[in-house]
Amino acid sequence: xxxxxxxxxxxxxxxxxxxxxxxxxxxxxxxxxxxxxxxxxxxxxxxxxxxxxxxxxxxxxxxxxxxxxxxxxxxxxxxxxxxxxxxxxxxxxxxxxxxxxxxxxxxxxxxxxxxxxxxxxxxxxxxxxxxxxxxxxxxxxxxxxxxxxxxxxxxxxxxxxxxxxxxxxxxxxxxxxxxxxxxxxxxxxxxxxxxxxxxxxxxxxxxxxxxxxxxxxxxxxxxxxxxxxxxxxxxxxxxxxxxxxxxxxxxxxxxxxxxxxxxxxxxxxxxxxxxxxxxxxxxxxxxxxxxxxxxxxxxxxxxxxxxxxxxxxxxxxxxxxxxxxxxxxxxxxxxxxxxxxxxxxxxxxxxxxxxxxxxxxxxxxxxxxxxxxxxxxxxxxxxxxxxxxxxxxxxxxxxxxxxxxxxxxxxxxxxxxxxxxxxxxxxxxxxxxxxxxxxxxxxxxxxxxxxxxxxxxxxxxxxxxxxxxxxxxxxxxxxxxxxxxxxxxxxxxxxxxxxxxxxxxxxxxxxxxxxxxx
Ligand code: ADP
Ligand code: MG
Numbered sequence: 001x002x003x004x005x006x007x008x009x010x011x012x013x014x015x016x017x018x019x020x021x022x023x024x025x026x027x028x029x030x031x032x033x034x035x036x037x038x039x040x041x042x043x044x045x046x047x048x049x050x051x052x053x054x055x056x057x058x059x060x061x062x063x064x065x066x067x068x069x070x071x072x073x074x075x076x077x078x079x080x081x082x083x084x085x086x087x088x089x090x091x092x093x094x095x096x097x098x099x100x101x102x103x104x105x106x107x108x109x110x111x112x113x114x115x116x117x118x119x120x121x122x123x124x125x126x127x128x129x130x131x132x133x134x135x136x137x138x139x140x141x142x143x144x145x146x147x148x149x150x151x152x153x154x155x156x157x158x159x160x161x162x163x164x165x166x167x168x169x170x171x172x173x174x175x176x177x178x179x180x181x182x183x184x185x186x187x188x189x190x191x192x193x194x195x196x197x198x199x200x201x202x203x204x205x206x207x208x209x210x211x212x213x214x215x216x217x218x219x220x221x222x223x224x225x226x227x228x229x230x231x232x233x234x235x236x237x238x239x240x241x242x243x244x245x246x247x248x249x250x251x252x253x254x255x256x257x258x259x260x261x262x263x264x265x266x267x268x269x270x271x272x273x274x275x276x277x278x279x280x281x282x283x284x285x286x287x288x289x290x291x292x293x294x295x296x297x298x299x300x301x302x303x304x305x306x307x308x309x310x311x312x313x314x315x316x317x318x319x320x321x322x323x324x325x326x327x328x329x330x331x332x333x334x335x336x337x338x339x340x341x342x343x344x345x346x347x348x349x350x351x352x353x354x355x356x357x358x359x360x361x362x363x364x365x366x367x368x369x370x371x372x373x374x375x376x377x378x379x380x381x382x383x384x385x386x387x388x389x390x391x392x393x394x395x396x397x398x399x400x401x402x403x404x405x406x407x408x409x410x411x412x413x414x415x416x417x418x419x420x421x422x423x424x425x426x427x428x429x430x431x432x433x434x435x436x437x438x439x440x441x442x443x444x445x446x447x448x449x450x451x452x453x454x455x456x457x458x459x460x461x462x463x464x465x466x467x468x469x470x471x472x473x474x475x476x477x478x479x480x481x482x483x484x485x486x487x488x489x490x491x492x493x494x495x496x497x498x499x500x501x502x503x504x505x506x507x508x509x510x511x512x513x514x515x516x517x518x
Contacts, residue, residue: 028504
């Protein structure tokens with residue numbers, strides 16, 4: 001008798017073949033279904049409550065999927081698609097998730113008809129190539145300038161609780177922010193910070209040509225506002241060097257004690273005068289400034305912030321052009337940065353430092369205001385999306401019409417290309433086109449149009465004009481050229497959404513065996 005051979009650990013669970021496939025597909029589709037209704041300018045929001053009762057209200061696909069705490073491994077892959085899309089481009093997350101769900105749904109039908117998963121995977125890849133060509137074909141002009149960038153920013157923010165009145169102002173701020181930090185056509189998104197404050201209206205949101213630090217002065221007697229400031233960024237503790245103080249003294253009289261203390265205080269005073277003599281008006285210190293040194297700095301009329309977070313100190317340095325100093329013993333003028341103004345503002349019970357750099361500040365801050373915490377948080381996410389799309393548009397220099405128009409063109413091109421594909425793969429190429437068509441269909445549905453009528457009209461309009469989208473208008477929508485209402489998306493967002501959705505769907509399709517450890 002032959003002994004049975006155990007390969008897997010006891011208790012592990014194994015699902016194979018079509019069972020594994022349909023469970024994975026169902027999980028993937030469920031994820032896509034969860035975000036579908038949030039797509040587009042009239043998309044609805046989701047309220048997510050976590051186990052500790054914290055509430056997030058959002059329209060942002062990546063946020064929804066991340067907060068949902070999804071466990072199914074295949075569903076998790078779709079969440080990763082959304083997260084990657086969010087990280088790389090900051091927008092298009094819902095589109096990517098809906099698209100992968102659709103690709104999986106169509107694949108399921110093909111599997112039921114007996115098409116082999118490999119044929120589907122190959123067909124999807126061929127369709128993707130056609131789709132990317134179609135996106136390139138939709139790129140508008142070659143000049144991506146201020147007006148177009150503002151439109152791109154505004155398109156990314158519509159439906160995200162910004163309100164129509166403030167959207168154009170916010171778009172302007174975002175474009176200014178990105179333009180300010182662009183260097184050689186490249187944008188480091190870390191140079192655009194957001195700082196949120198609950199209170200006031202969204203319209204009070206502003207762009208600070210520098211940084212906002214959640215800090216208060218190290219001493220109450222320091223000035224609260226300094227103009228044309230020379231600033232120093234110090235990464236050393238500002239106090240008597242402890243090594244020297246501890247060296248054993250034997251104190252035998254009151255006079256000696258006094259002398260020792262005076263010597264120490266002299267040293268503290270010397271730290272303050274060294275900085276003051278170097279012309280420093282403002283100090284940001286990433287380590288501790290002792291109370292006594294702070295008092296001397298205040299006497300010298302210097303505004304100083306102690307224990308500032310390293311990352312904040314770094315941004316402050318980039319905003320002002322200051323070098324980071326490891327010691328204050330010999331500060332050179334070249335080490336100092338300049339700020340047009342540094343001021344301490346009080347909002348409610350909190351104080352913070354607003355640092356206006358100069359015209360060539362390499363760091364800017366979107367100072368986000370709004371009535372409640374939920375509003376501010378959603379506004380911050382909307383602004384981050386907008387920063388993402390403007391960055392993508394600036395770096396890539398390519399913009400396509402939004403509102404589903406790019407997808408309509410993709411559908412047309414992929415369907416036309418399907419004829420040239422032989423065998424069963426052709427079915428997969430057609431299925432890919434159907435899946436992409438779900439984007440304009442969902443947009444139409446979400447603005448309250450009849451989806452079937454909308455698709456028919458989209459095809460007819462595209463055939464006639466070469467461009468057709470679902471234009472949201474008032475409480476409903478119509479089919480037309482998105483340019484008429486200024487809806488544009490970066491081509492990079494469309495490309496990435498198509499690529500990552502295809503990748504996730506095909507990866508899930510290739511799985512025919514799920515082995516789960518207990
Ligand atoms: P995503 O997470 O994919 O960015 P959104 O909810 O932001 O999802 O919706 C994006 C889609 O909405 C894009 O196709 C974009 O072109 C479209 N869109 C944005 N503004 C409008 C508008 N005013 N009318 C119609 N479609 C719009
Ligand atoms: Mg968006």
